[in-house]
Amino acid sequence: MNDSACELLDEYLARARSGERAALASLVRAHQRSVYSLALRMLGTRDLAEDLTQDVFMQLNDNLGSIESSRHLGFWLRQVTTNRAIDQLRRRARVQLTSLDEEQELFCAEEGADPLLQRHLRALLSDLSPQARAVLLLRYQEDLDPIDIARALDMPINTVKSHLKRSLDTMREKVGAHAGCEDQST
Amino acid sequence: MNQDIESEIRSALRPMAPSDEFSQQLLARVAAHPPARPRSNNRMPLRARHAWWVAAGLAASLVLTVGVERQLERQRSLQSGLEARREVLQALRVTSQKLNLAYEAVKSQSSSLADAEPAV
Secondary structure, eight states: OOHHHHHHHHHHHHHHHTTOHHHHHHHHHHHHHHHHHHHHHHHOSHHHHHHHHHHHHHHHHHHGGGOOSHHHHHHHHHHHHHHHHHHHHHHSSSOOOOOHHHHHHHOOOOTTOOHHHHHHHHHHHHHSOHHHHHHHHHHHTSOOOHHHHHHHHTOOHHHHHHHHHHHHHHHHHHHHHHHHHHHHHO | OHHHHHHHHHHHTOOOOOOHHHHHHHHHHHHHSOOOOOHHHHSOOHHHHHHHHHHHHHHHHHHHHHHHHHHHHHHHHHHHHHHHHHHHHHHHHHHHHHHHHHHHHHHHHHHHHHHHSOOO
8 A cells, every 4th residue: 555545545534533434435345345355355245245244344444543654554444344354253163164156255366367276275274274374375465464464363473484384385286286187077 | 305395385375365256245344343443532641640640659658647647646645654653653553652651650650659658
């Protein structure tokens, strides 16, 4: 996020804190992509992701007074979304499998990207533990560094690093095996 | 290989927008939700809070000083009462000794007088 965007969001935040609903709506528009994507990739279904996104923004409305800046707002939203998603996943015995028609939504393939590899990555991501999944999403979707991930998830930095390393090793190994199978079948 | 898998994951995890329908609903819900009261409305300004704490501190130290002073006064008066009692007891003890001595003297004098008188 560049400085002018930050300044604009800071201004929206100040106006939202003074009770201006339009400014709060602008903040929601600016952050809904990030919050919704995190919720969807953590929880696996669109309905649950929408519920969580809505709850997070309602919670934001009640906590606007404690948000100090636009950067703090981004951090706060990621922290609340991932922690609430982890709590929900802990309550559920298993992560619900996503339906086939939702599969396309979880990973909108980039132009030229391998759709099979994307689907395989989706399966590998949902196999990870909730904490490891949150670490991976904050690192590669939200582009946070390990120190910020540790703060957001209230986790020691070494745990974050070991989650990242272990998840990447597993994914690399399984993607390699998957590519081998594809080569053999063609 | 590590960078390859990282870039693959990064591209697969690009943030995606929710449906327009949900987005509209969310904005409507947020707009309809009553805003949380700004903090300044239900809290005293910092300077007033500071003055309040100073006043409360002064009042508490005044109460404490008066309480301690009264306690000391009570102890002083108890101490002087005990001192007076001790002096009275000492005076009584001395008086009692003097009386005993006088009694002994009178008693020995009267017995010697009785011995000196010839029997009739």
